[in-house]
Amino acid sequence: xxxxxxxxxxxxxxxVAPPASPEEALLERVPNPxxxxxYLVRFSAPEFTSLCxxxxxxxxxxxxxxxxxxxxxxxxxxxxxxLTSYRNHGAFHEDxxxxxxxxxxxxxxxxxxxxxxxxxxxxxxxxxxxxQTGAPPRAVWxxxxxxxxxxxxx
Numbered sequence: 571x572x573x574x575x576x577x578x579x580x581x582x583x584x585x586v587a588p589p590a591s592p593e594e595a596l597l598e599r600v601p602n603p604x605x606x607x608x609y610l611v612r613f614s615a616p617e618f619t620s621l622c623x624x625x626x627x628x629x630x631x632x633x634x635x636x637x638x639x640x641x642x643x644x645x646x647x648x649x650x651x652x653l654t655s656y657r658n659h660g661a662f663h664e665d666x667x668x669x670x671x672x673x674x675x676x677x678x679x680x681x682x683x684x685x686x687x688x689x690x691x692x693x694x695x696x697x698x699x700x701x702q703t704g705a706p707p708r709a710v711w712x713x714x715x716x717x718x719x720x721x722x723x724x
Contacts, residue, residue, distance in 0.1 A: 582647050589655040592669065597677050598648040602639045608681070608710045611643065612636050615653050622692075623660035630690045631663065634715040635674065637683040638707055644678060663689045667699035675703050682706050688717045696720035 579598050589595035615633040622629055633653070637644075652673075656666060667687030675683050684702035691697075698719070706712050 579645060579648075581651065582645060586647075586651060588657075589651055590658070592652065592655045592659055592673075595652040595655040596648060597652050597673065598645040599642040599677055600645050602641055602643050605639070605641055608638055608707055610636055610638055610710055610712055613644075613646070613649060618653055618656065618666075618687075620656040620666050621658065621660045623662060626660065627692065629663065629692060631666075632688040632690075632717050633667070633670070634686045634688070634717060635670070635683070636685075636712065636715070637674065637678065638681040638710050640679055640681050642678045642680075644674060649674075663687060663697045664699050668701045671701040671703075682710075686715045686717065688720070691720060 579600070580596065581598060613633075613635040615631075615635075618631040618633045620629050620631075621627070653670070659666075661669070667685055671683060671685040674680075674685075680703070682703055682705075684700065684706075687699040689697045689699070696719075
């Protein structure tokens with residue numbers, strides 16, 4: 571039986587400075603140990619932060635990323651560093667949410683991926699942004715993302 575070697579990872583297990591921008595962030599992947607089994611992977615980032623490109627004010631979101639892997643899984647430390655790179659990045663809510671989804675889909679080539687960006691209101695209006703790669707696979711249980719719509723004091 572051939573010996574399995576670990577994939578080359580540059581960030582896991584060592585100190586890494588946060589990337590200066592999403593473009594500079596290195597997303598890494600590892601082989602899926604169960605590519606024959608359809609299953610869902612979920613990442614929740616309840617403290618995602620970016621900057622408004624016009625005012626420079628901080629924007630906050632709860633991101634939920636769901637994907638059904640094919641050959642690859644995203645390495646979680648690299649995902650955390652990538653999401654952190656948005657803290658000093660100016661972009662609208664829609665741009666941040668869709669760009670993250672597209673970058674992950676390009677890296678992983680998953681069977682399916684969706685991202686929900688549940689943005690906290692600024693100026694009284696919450697903006698929720700949703701993106702996915704296509705129809706979800708029928709053989710996989712895909713739970714609700716579990717983030718309620720924003721509700722004020724009412």
